Amino acid sequence: DAKTTQPNSMESNEEEPVHLPCNHSTISGTDYIHWYRQLPSQGPEYVIHGLTSNVNNRMASLAIAEDRKSSTLILHRATLRDAAVYYCILRAFIRGGGGSNYKLTFGKGTLLTVNP
Amino acid sequence: ETGVTQSPTHLIKTRGQQVTLRCSSQSGHNTVSWYQQALGQGPQFIFQYYREEENGRGNFPPRFSGLQFPNYSSELNVNALELDDSALYLCASSLDSETSELFFGEGSRLTVL
Numbered sequence: 001d002a003k004t005t006q007p008n009s010m011e012s013n014e015e016e017p018v019h020l021p022c023n024h025s026t027i028s029g030t031d032y033i034h035w036y037r038q039l040p041s042q043g044p045e046y047v048i049h050g051l052t053s054n055v056n057n058r059m060a061s062l063a064i065a066e067d068r069k070s071s072t073l074i075l076h077r078a079t080l081r082d083a084a085v086y087y088c089i090l091r092a093f094i095r096g097g098g099g100s101n102y103k104l105t106f107g108k109g110t111l112l113t114v115n116p
Numbered sequence: 117e118t119g120v121t122q123s124p125t126h127l128i129k130t131r132g133q134q135v136t137l138r139c140s141s142q143s144g145h146n147t148v149s150w151y152q153q154a155l156g157q158g159p160q161f162i163f164q165y166y167r168e169e170e171n172g173r174g175n176f177p178p179r180f181s182g183l184q185f186p187n188y189s190s191e192l193n194v195n196a197l198e199l200d201d202s203a204l205y206l207c208a209s210s211l212d213s214e215t216s217e218l219f220f221g222e223g224s225r226l227t228v229l
Contacts (some may be wrong), residue, residue: 034217043120043206043220044159086157103149103172104218106158 001043012078020073020110022088027068032091034104035062035073037084044087044106047073064092078114085109120221122207128227129197137192137224139207148190148217150182151206159206165190194226202228 005023012018015070032051036044039049048062049054055062058079061074087109091102121140129135141148147166151159161174165184179195188209192199204225208218 036218041222043208043222044218045220046217049217052209085158087201103161103164103174105161106151106154108158 003105004090004107006086006088006107006110008108009113011113011115013115015077018075018078018082018112018114020075020086020088020112021070021080022072023051023070024090025069026090027090030092032093033062033064033068033071034060034089036087036089036106037082038087038109047086049091058112073104076097078112080114080116083112083114085111119182120207120209120219122221122224123206124224125222126225126227128229130229131197131199133197133228134193134195135197135226137205137207137226138190139190139209139221140192141188141207141209142219145209145211145219146188147182147210147216148188149208149210150190150192151208151220152176153204153206153223155203194222197228200227204224 013114023033034049035047037047038044048057050062050064063072087106089104089106091104123138127152130228131225149164150162152162153159162176163170168184184190204223206220206223208220210216210218
């Protein structure tokens, strides 16, 4: 399985932008790049995903390198509620069976601390 | 529209016992997947079910098994529990879509003594 590499932890100040990097040098052409976050005592929560082009939604922006070997999750104005573990994930196709056969391969993620 | 719910939230078992964890998918979702999350680690994919059939499996032994029911609720069964099975077990549901996001429950915390 293709793997992702993220910094173990990052720190930010409230209301400042945060750039969370991710390396995925062995990404294949069919892998989607997904970002999830996990707040304490909760299950992961979808943030954003993309394939080749940069993406924006209400939560964040995703910048994908032209060669797709790295990406950056951008939180435009961090709040205290954004403190969480952020996972950069490759959504890979699973051969066989019916339906959409995809699995998420999580790494250890980046623990984001937001200072007031 | 209700979210993904899991039960029980916490449970304690002893080595060698069997456990069944339950998940109620988000309304309208026909795909469910299960993940194991050890303390301090990211979730690891166990398997996925689509319309009551397993259609993908991670690197877990056969003593990890599952079921998906016609109403798309599901179960994760683990036989012959080992100490290393202590973890948070997460259920996630999704639509049958190539890029569909997964909706996770809050998990079932299993402790094996």
